[in-house]
Amino acid sequence: MGALLRFFSKNALFAFFVFLQLVAIVLIFSKNSMQQSFIAARTAAFNSWVSGYIDEGTSYLKLKQINEDLVTQNKALMLELYGKDKVAKPNFRKVYDTIGGGQIYTFVDGEVVFNSINRRDNYYTINRGRLQGVSSNMGVIAPKGIAGIVINTTDNYSLVKSILSVNKIKISASLKKSGYFGTLSWKGDDTRTMTLSDIPKYVPLKVGDTVVTDGKSSIFPAGILVGTIAGYEVDSKTGFWDISVELSEKIGKLSKVFVVRNLKKSEVQKIDDSLKVQIKKDDQ
Numbered sequence: 001m002g003a004l005l006r007f008f009s010k011n012a013l014f015a016f017f018v019f020l021q022l023v024a025i026v027l028i029f030s031k032n033s034m035q036q037s038f039i040a041a042r043t044a045a046f047n048s049w050v051s052g053y054i055d056e057g058t059s060y061l062k063l064k065q066i067n068e069d070l071v072t073q074n075k076a077l078m079l080e081l082y083g084k085d086k087v088a089k090p091n092f093r094k095v096y097d098t099i100g101g102g103q104i105y106t107f108v109d110g111e112v113v114f115n116s117i118n119r120r121d122n123y124y125t126i127n128r129g130r131l132q133g134v135s136s137n138m139g140v141i142a143p144k145g146i147a148g149i150v151i152n153t154t155d156n157y158s159l160v161k162s163i164l165s166v167n168k169i170k171i172s173a174s175l176k177k178s179g180y181f182g183t184l185s186w187k188g189d190d191t192r193t194m195t196l197s198d199i200p201k202y203v204p205l206k207v208g209d210t211v212v213t214d215g216k217s218s219i220f221p222a223g224i225l226v227g228t229i230a231g232y233e234v235d236s237k238t239g240f241w242d243i244s245v246e247l248s249e250k251i252g253k254l255s256k257v258f259v260v261r262n263l264k265k266s267e268v269q270k271i272d273d274s275l276k277v278q279i280k281k282d283d284q
Helices: 002-010 012-031 033-082 265-283
Strands: 085-088 093-096 104-115 121-126 139-142 145-153 158-165 171-175 181-185 193-200 210-213 225-234 240-247 256-262
Touching: 145 225, 181 240, 193 225
Parallel strands: none
Antiparallel strands: 085 093, 093 104, 104 121, 104 256, 121 158, 139 145, 139 256, 145 158, 171 181, 171 210, 181 193, 193 240, 210 225, 225 240
């Protein structure tokens, strides 16, 4: 206290000057509406800036939670679309496919860690492998449609052949409205579309018609969305429709995926193999 008194006694003139400045500032801002408006505007701008950052952080956390909720909802929708939940396993969920001839499927969710769409034969990697029950020749679907087929696995990762692979992948698909089925393939010229062939030209079509998997293979369940018809013409060589299908899933933006395992695949494969042998005999 004594030191403070000595300071003021030695610097009385300076202290009095500072006191007058503080009084002047108070009088200016208490009487001058323009200055008050200026301070209020700057304060509001600062508050808005701080609130914006807080809102962005809150929105990010909410978005992350929404994404996780969507994955859970997608699993639930699969159960509704492809059958009833009979048995639950740690990673896979068992589903009875009442649409595709009573085959039994399980699904496990994963994420894409690498993807390519600029080659004639494209591939991507997912963070699920043998330890999670994934093996070669399992189908991979995304929230909005089909995405590829597993071709190789390690303990925790799998290499997937993208549906954007020229002559490497042929998928059995059908017109949802009429039920006529054909072969779906990629010509390599547009990552947004695939071609559905082998549909007789007498089958009525229109742009916007829905195309889905037909469940006739052992890889994909029936009824999974492929896309919609973007255009069509008669193939002069075959006399069948050549249908351009706009994919419902943007393969270049893949993030969340689901691996599909058919628990009756070995039985279905035996029948397919015997059919091929019979056709070969008939052709001789």
